[in-house]
Amino acid sequence: MKDSSIIYRKAMTEDAEKIVAFYNFVGGETTFLSFEKDEYPLNVEEQVSAIEALEGNETNIMLMAMDGDEIAGIATINSSHKIKARHEGELGIVVAKKYQGQGIGTELITRLIEWARGNGVTTRIRLDTRADNPTAVALYMKFGFIVEGCCRNSTLLNGKYYDLYIMGMML
Numbered sequence: 001m002k003d004s005s006i007i008y009r010k011a012m013t014e015d016a017e018k019i020v021a022f023y024n025f026v027g028g029e030t031t032f033l034s035f036e037k038d039e040y041p042l043n044v045e046e047q048v049s050a051i052e053a054l055e056g057n058e059t060n061i062m063l064m065a066m067d068g069d070e071i072a073g074i075a076t077i078n079s080s081h082k083i084k085a086r087h088e089g090e091l092g093i094v095v096a097k098k099y100q101g102q103g104i105g106t107e108l109i110t111r112l113i114e115w116a117r118g119n120g121v122t123t124r125i126r127l128d129t130r131a132d133n134p135t136a137v138a139l140y141m142k143f144g145f146i147v148e149g150c151c152r153n154s155t156l157l158n159g160k161y162y163d164l165y166i167m168g169m170m171l
């Protein structure tokens with residue numbers, strides 16, 4: 001079900017504290033992210049710099065889904081600055097548990113793809129996802145992503161190994 005009260009907008013420096021808190025929180029809500037609770041690699045100051053660096057950067061974006069002042073989800077595309085690699089954007093996405101299943105992930109990816117098609121550089125999007133994450137795999141396939149490869153035993157969690165899919169699509 002689509003929640004029309006959600007506002008989608010780019011991240012601003014004033015959001016940095018909330019973004020760091022959000023990632024540190026959702027890291028503990030799911031094991032499907034690469035980081036755990038309180039393991040998000042940036043502190044607030046570094047997050048401010050990262051958002052500032054997005055200003056005028058045509059191949060990197062951080063898109064937020066906001067429920068009033070609360071972050072419901074964040075999706076990003078990051079690309080290399082290198083000439084031979086900058087056409088490829090890497091997508092990352094997380095929607096907080098209480099907001100999942102409402103179409104927010106779909107809307108975030110729709111908007112990111114639209115943005116990527118219009119930036120004049122990006123021609124391909126790739127992402128990594130645990131092979132045993134059916135929600136994410138189904139979501140990506142809905143947009144035309146295909147499984148391009150599999151890194152075996154890439155995640156080690158509580159003594160058990162999990163495979164990682166590399167998924168990609170040309171725009």
Ligand SMILES: CC(C)(COP(=O)(O)OP(=O)(O)OC[C@H]1O[C@@H](n2cnc3c(N)ncnc32)[C@H](O)[C@@H]1OP(=O)(O)O)[C@@H](O)C(=O)NCCC(=O)NCCS
Nearest residue numbers: 030032094095100101102103104105106129135136138139
């Ligand atoms: C994956 C994630 C971003 C999806 O966000 P969401 O807002 O819940 O997604 P949507 O509500 O738009 O649903 C998207 C699709 O997911 C799939 N889906 C949803 N629930 C599902 C389930 N229980 N089983 C299988 N597929 C499911 C469907 O294909 C759905 O598309 P549909 O609405 O056309 O049927 C979100 O679940 C999440 O952040 N999970 C934890 C972190 C994570 O896994 N991130 C991705 C790491 S690669």
